[in-house]
Amino acid sequence: MTTSRHTRMLILGSGPAGLSAAIYGARAGMKPLVVQGMQPGGQLTITTDVENYPGFRDVIQGPWLMQEMQAQAEHVGAEMVWDQIVDVDLSRRPFRLTGDGGSVYTADTLIISTGAQAQWLHVEGEEALSGKGVSACATCDGFFYRGKKVVVIGGGNTAVEEALYLTNHSTDVTLIHRRDSLRAEKILQERLFAHPHIKVLWNKRVERFVGGGNPEGLVGVDLVDTVTGEASYVGIDGAFVAIGHKPSTELFAGKLPLDNGYLVVEKGGSKTAIPGVFAAGDVADQVYRQAVTAAGMGCMAALDAERFLAEAEFEAAQAAE
Known part of the structure; x- marks a missing residue:
């Protein structure tokens, strides 16, 4: 039986953007409904150490931070719904939005905060060593x-910017690219080419991320030359x-303007092309993609x-009078 x-x-997504929107919406008396989606808590739930979120002197855990944000949102009056639109x-x-079980949601305003997912290589060792030396965010x-x-x-x-950024911390940065x-x-x-601490390996494909040690962590990468087929190890x-991100905007293709797959919002705000529809977080952010910027955009939305x-x-009341 559908409901x-x-x-x-109505807020789609329960990462930092969606939960921040829920907190502000609830405090404004909007009684927001948060449809959590396929990954409640967003990408921070698969992140271990978080050291750059304001307000915490010591390293915190991503899943814990999202649990606290959800608890805060619920405490001030937001309601969480486990569903996928x-x-x-x-x-x-x-x-009007429909869930995968047939439930129908109607909303006077809609905030889209469905996020974006980093694209991965899908090679051996990548998933097992994620957070143990393998990352998608420098x-x-x-x-x-x-x-x-x-x-x-x-x-x-993205790859070049990440390599340049990493020179703030390391004097030994190598960019690996499968082409010449x-x-x-x-x-x-x-x-990049002028930086003394960066070198480039051309025509190399990552075959495997290699783990070692106790506890296990990344110790190297197996490479294959895309021209000669020669194997090597670094x-x-x-x-x-750093091969890109894919925003979760499939639902809105043809219904809202997109730019490289990201929702287009007005400069400095959260308004989309449709009045009453707003976007926040990584789904509309091609540049920063940080938890703190997503939270700020959620507040704005x-x-x-x-x-x-x-x-x-x-205006409706004025018209009625």
Whole structure:
């Protein structure tokens, strides 16, 4: 038997953006409903040490941080729903969304905070050593590799930017690329090639991430030359996979403007092309993709949604009079 729920504020996604929106929305009396999606808590639930979220002097655990944010949201009046949205109708308000079990949600305002997923190589050892030397975010984890030997895998802007960033912590950074030229912007390439602490391995494909030690951690990568087929090994302390991110926007293709797959929002805000629909966090952020920026965008989206609804209700009351 299907159910139907209506809310003044519906939030898709329960990462830092969605939960921050829920906290602000609940405190504004919106009684937000949070549809948690396939990965409640977002990417931080698969992150171990978090050292760059404001307010915590010591290293904290990603899953614990998300549990605390959810508890705070529920404490001030937000409600969590375990469901996955499979269909969206944004043609009129209230917006209509359908869960995979047939449940229908209608909402006066919608905040999309479905996040983005890092793209991985899907090679042996990658998943097992994730968080143990293998990462997809140099800004998040580079600090843990001070004075150590690291590699960055990729050839686009993200890979070059990650390699340059890592030189803040390491004097031994290697960029591994499967081709003989980079796709990154020319100015970034010039900075990379001019940096004394970065070298490039061309025409190399990562075959395997190698673990060792007790407790086990990353100790090296097995490589294959894409031209000659020759195998080689590089001993390292950390590896950063930088081959791009995929925002979770499949539901909104053809319904909202996208840029490289990311939702387009107005500059400096959270408004999308449809009044009453807002976006926050990595789903609309091609640049920063940090927990703290996602949380800030969630706050912005909730405030924008509350103001939008207040204005709409005021105009409706004026029209009725």
